[in-house]
Amino acid sequence: MTLRLPRRTVLRALGGVGVSLPILECMLDSHGEALAQSSGMPLRYAIVFAGQALGGDGWEEDHSQVAGVRTTEAGHFIVPPETGANYTVTTPLTALDELGLLGDVSLVSGLSIPFNASSVEPGDVPAGGAFRDFHGGGAGPLLCGTRSLAADFTCRSATSDQLVAAKNKGSVLDSLVLRAQPVWYLSGSSFSGRQYISYRGDRDPIEAQTSPRIVYHSLFDGFTPSGDGAAAQHDFELRARKSVLSLITDKREKLLAKVGAADKQRLQRHFDEIRDLEMRIAATPTMTNGCAPPTEPGDDPPVGGNNAGATSDEIATNTGYSDEHGRARLLADLIHMAFVCDITRVATLQLTVFQSHMNVYPITEMLGLPVRADLHECGHNGDQENRGQLPVSTCLKWHLSHYAYLLDKLKKTPEGAGTVLDNSAIVFMPEAGHGVQLNDGESVNQTHSVEKMILMVGGRAGGLAPGRHIALTGTHPSKVLVSAMQATGYDGDSLGEVTGTAPELFG
Amino acid sequence: MRALPRKVVLPALGLVWGLAACHGSISSTSGEAGGSTASGATGGTGGAAARGGSGGSAATSGSSGKGGAGARGGSGGASGAAGQSGAGPAPTALETGARRLTRSELDNIVRDLFGDATSPAQKVLAEDEFNPFDNDYTLQRASRALIDSLEALADDVAARALAPAARSKVVPCTPSGAGDTACFRETVTALGLRLFRRPLADDEVSAYMTLQAFSTEDNPDVPHDFYTGIELVLRSMLQDPEFLYRLELGTPQAEAGVFKLGEYELATRLSFLLWGSTPSDALLESAAGNGLSAASARRTVAEGMLDDDRARDAVHRFHAMWLGYRSIPASAELASAFDLETTHLIDRVVFDEPKSYLELFTSPETYVNNLLADQYGLTRPSGGEGWVSYGTTGREGILSHGSVLAAFSKFSDTSPTQRGIFVQTRLLCNKVDPPPANVNVDQPPTSTTSACKYDRYAAHRTTSSCAGCHNNLDPIGFGLEQYDIGGRLRTHDDGHPECTIDGEGELPGYGTFSGPGELSEKLVGSGELSSCFVEQWLSYALGRHVADNEAGVVDELSQGFSSKSYAAKELLLDYVASDRFALRREEPAP
Secondary structure, eight states, rough: OOOOOHHHHHHHHHHHHOOGGGGGGGSOOOHHHHHHHTOOOBBBEEEEEEEEEEHHHHOOOOOOTTOOOTTSSSSSSSSOOOOOOSOOOOOTTTTTTTOOGGEEEEEEEEEEEOOOOTTGGGGOOOOTOOOSHHHHHHHHHHSSSSOOOOSSOHHHOOHHHHHHHHHHOOOOOOOOEEEEEOOOOOOTOOOTTTOOOOETTEEEOOOOOOHHHHHHHHHHTTOOOSSSSHHHHHHHHHHHHHHHHHHHTTTTHHHHHSOOHHHHHHHHHHHHHHHHHHHHSOOOOOOOOOOEEEOOOOOOOOOOSSSOSSGGGOOSSSSSSSOOOHHHHHHHHHHHHHHHHHOOOOEESSOOTTTTTOOOHHHHHHOOOOSSHHHHHHTTTTSSSSSSSHHHHHHHHHHHHHHHHHHHHHHHHHHHHHGGGGGGEEEEEOOOOOOOTTTOOOOOSSSSSSSEEEEEEEEGGOOOSSSOEOOOOOOHHHHHHHHHHHHHTTTOSSETEOOOOEEEEEE | OOOOOOBOOOOOOOGGGGOSSSSOOSSSSSSTHHHEEEEOOTTOOOGGGTTTTTTTTTTOOOTOOOOTTTTSSSSTTTHHHOOOOOOOOSSSOOOOOOEOOOOHHHHHHHHHOOOOOSSHHHHHSOOOOSSSSSOOGGGOOOOOOHHHHHHHHHHHHHHHHHSTGGGGOOOOOOOSTTTOHHHHHHEEEEEHHHHHHHHOOHHHHHHHHHHHHHHHOOOOSOEEEEEHHHHHHHHHHHHHHHEEEOOOOOOSSSSSSSSEEEHHHHHHHHHHHSSSSOOOOOHHHHTTTTTTSSHHHHHHHHHHHSHHHHHOOOOHHHHHHTTTOOOOOOHHHHHHHHHHHHHHHIIIIIIOOOOHHHHHHSSSSEEEEEEHHHHHOOOOOOGEEEEEEEETSSSSSSGGGGGHHHHHHSSSSOOOOHHHHIIIIISSSOBBOOOOSSOOOTOOOOSOOOOHHHTTHHHHHHHHHHHHHHHTTTHHHHTTTOOOSSBOOSEEEEEEEEHHHHHHHHEEETEEEHHHHHHHHHHHHHHHHHHHHHHHHHHHHTSSSSOGGHHHHHHHHHHHHHTTTHHHHHHHHHHTTTTGGEEEEOOOOO
16 A cells, blocks of 8 residues: 655655664555465564473473373473374463464474583674573574674564564554563663564664553554544544644754754654654554454553562562553454554564563462462472472463464454464564573573473464474574564575574475 | 772673582572572673673673663763773763653653643653663663653643643633633743743744644534643643753853753753752743852752752652662562651751761661561650661661662572672672673572572682682671561571571671671771762762763762761752753763
8 A cells, every 4th residue: 555644754754864764664665565475465473472481490391291280290391292283282282272273383392592512702602592691692592593692682683573574564564562561570670671572683672562552542543433523533633643743853853953963863763763653643554354443452450569578478469460461462452453454464572571570470370370489480490389390381371371362363363265363473482491501501401591492383374384293403493483484474584693494384 | 080990890700701600500499599680690780780881991891781772882872981091180071961751750740740640651651771770861762662652641641731620730821712822822831941941932832833723623523622732732742852851952162072051951950860850930930040050059049959858759769779679579568668767767867967978877776667666676666656776786777777678689588699799889889790601690509418598608609710709799798698688687597497697797808797787887987888879879960870981070079078077968069069060071973
């Protein structure tokens, strides 16, 4: 489609100070390069991220039992013993099984990010590899395939979602970057990079929106409601909004001319983002089949205070939790309808941040195994009463329940001859694997590991053939991402420093 | 600049990478993992790397990574001055950049201007990064999420401010009708002055007059009146970079890159520093009357500002960020008791009975309610709340407060290492390098032979690769071990009666101590605590870390502080009345 922008805005965007905001490109070329070959339907790519590892420290995975029975530690580690279809449903996977979705996802196991076992020097990190400090060093190569040089929670190249977005845009947004965990929950420190999973480029993170209400309005305020009165009110508000912003952007050059070079750069970035908002407002979405803006979600759930408790007995429902469960559901609803309405084709949903300290009591109580710990502790071993693999699996199951919720909604939405899920590649990405500890390089069966990682890829975009457990021992996770990216419009064959694909995903 | 670090730089562990790890890697307890996050032991956050990463510092480890946004030396910011070399006098003009208002400042502003106490910015804006102060502009970056949230914030605030019951604070006149241009113009003029912190030029006011068309258009389907247009004016101003950023221009001085601030810029500096909020109408009037350029007049104005409750709130908040207890990990009832205790002490030493600020650390009394008296094992105050003596309990001052003792810990227990880092970095302003990469600080130390914490930390003392650094940290924490994260006294490890805590510690370079009282005496006696406080406060005032070549400024201010018997108000007043306060140095081009 062609965007309808005020003429003034167009001129400024094309002739103004050159800054590269991806949205600018939407003015230059029409979207839609990446329509599905056969159906002509848009292709969607998303990442659902969990700030958690796969296994508890010191627990070997044991494949011998079926899920849900807590008589032994067995059966709770996510990776089943069998490959191919009809594999054992482990505890975390019950979240997908309950919605009948195991046939719609590929579980790829055995993935590893390389590291230098004999050196911890930044200069010795291999290509695509991890600096030898787990949380901060593992993040970059997992997200963007480029080696980390410090424990700094950053990417040194663009992430997969942004590379797809550059080739495959919806009618309004290049991508939707969302996070369910709104705050860090620890006193005396702050996120410091743990809150990013999308990067435009080298150390250029994209701040996620955490407010479901704001996401709703940014996505759906462009739709004209039915009824004369409502339509008139909508038109009035749209004109008002544009005028309000115009008064600001009209000042741009005059203000920039007054300030020093460093301030100019800061303000330019701010003005560029306001211009991005103006263009998003101007880009009228099209009503397509199945597109129906959801109900306005109302006020956001309250943000919880810091995690409380002088002892773990005091960790309960009071603090350290901002209804991430409800927030994740709302954000998944919004991603779903943004996809259906073709507002965007790319989304990331960070359920919990890297090294998350969200209180897991409320979410694990919901799943029948209350764990009095924060997510980071839960990921290591649970709490004083519930130790080992089961609490870890329960927390992982909670994350997967949101992934399953999104997949289910996409699957239940018809599109062309199939469903929206048929035209999607939806990735589930946990923070860590379960293997040799990255820091010391020798302890085994550890959570702080970039070994034996998993990714899941849901959907059938580009010929993806889901429904199987695929063991790709030692393969870099980026190769799986490249395949999912290619399935949704990416024309490259690498992510960061990693070149190659996982052709097994296509059957 | 500092040819050498002004203070001891602790031995870098980086030299011994690859040797034995100091921590056990397999753990079944949650233990002391607080270190990994409370201080960003992975190189991320803050306090422990207070000066780490500042551009140009030779002591900076290349691997001391910062958060995604980068701190000093990262993605721009005020790193330029730090990279200059050559000894010289303390610079008069200090570098500052455009600072975006923090969530806290925005909430204070809408409270002060519109009576809106709903703290809307806390609800819709992303959490500010703390390093350790939330106003560090080198960590700020605009984003789509920010812009969307600011639009929502502006819409919400404007709607509430123009509600019939509230609008008299916004509109200074009574409009004769939707098309009353005189009243519209008067309102725009008044709002512009308050929000942009300077008078608007006529053409700027006129630009906003275009929004009155929304008040007067012929549109029977949409309710609209005079206030509709005003609401849009307010929405626009609240999203304007001139409101959102503190932009300082000033007039060029003889020295290249140095500018003298104008009256309104001085009013803005004063109000955000002393109140954490925007200038009051009275302060703007002082600026209009050229009442702030003269140092003595500025001092008088600032004295009046310090009598306002907003000054107390701002000083409380500074301490909470500096000492790491800005939100206390405790039950609501206990947290509120801690807050009562700590704010009373701060008020007493800074405002109410201003003697030596250092009594913050050596006060022989504390303000408690019955709950807290019981928690600490002190006599209950008469009337259920009041000052009680510490007596011979070994407690003194703020380091005995549960608020501060809770900081730098995690949920279940104290961390001797983290408390040591806290003292070294926050109270002595020493630099502690991040641990070597192959040490997994995310997990507590373990021992195969003992469950006792002192034994579990043995590797820190006995392994040569660990001891070099940990011997400057852990002994401090072990001297506080008898005080748990709720400030309670204990004689053995939690859950381990067999593990007796002797409470003996050492402040490296200053001898042994036991408990917060003796530690505080040593810290005060060292002479370093007062200058570190000055440095922390200067960082807060500048919105960035103090650069290495600005050590002379800290020394100068510290000498003045000392000569005024450590009266904190005098430090603040002397600073705002100095030439330095009225100047700015432009940052180098990025």
